[in-house]
Amino acid sequence: MRIWINLARFGLVVALAVISYYAFKPSGMGGGFFAWDKADHFCAFFVITGLAMVAFPRLPIPVIGMVVAAFGVAIELVQGLPFIDRDMDVKDVIAELLALGAIFGTVVAVYIRTAAASAACEGPNCVTQTRRTRPDLKIPFGYSNDIAGTDDRVR
Incomplete structure (x- = not known):
């Protein structure tokens, strides 16, 4: 797991380096990956939020969301400075926040699906039931002590 x-x-x-480059390069140096600027913002922040959630599994997910959102707001504030050849746009922040919501919604959906599958698994030979998938253990978003790669199957 490490x-x-x-x-x-x-x-x-x-990803942060690439996003920062594209965020601060002069506007006349070509566009991003998509024809629509908001899609660039959405995809970029979807990726960095997902990577941050995996990279820092013990950090609470709301904290990750606040840090990533603050990064997006900081980018827009810097773009609004007069000596940067960019324009600040609130719609970019909205696209970034929608990306946060999309990935958090995906994580919650996977957690609920995993918990439902665990609840449907019955009997002593059920190998899919683990501590990570049992909702009665109150482990937020499936993170448990398996960071070190320990086997935590319920026996």
């Missing part, structure tokens, strides 16, 4: 955390941290650094 390798995934390290890969996510590396990917997060790369």
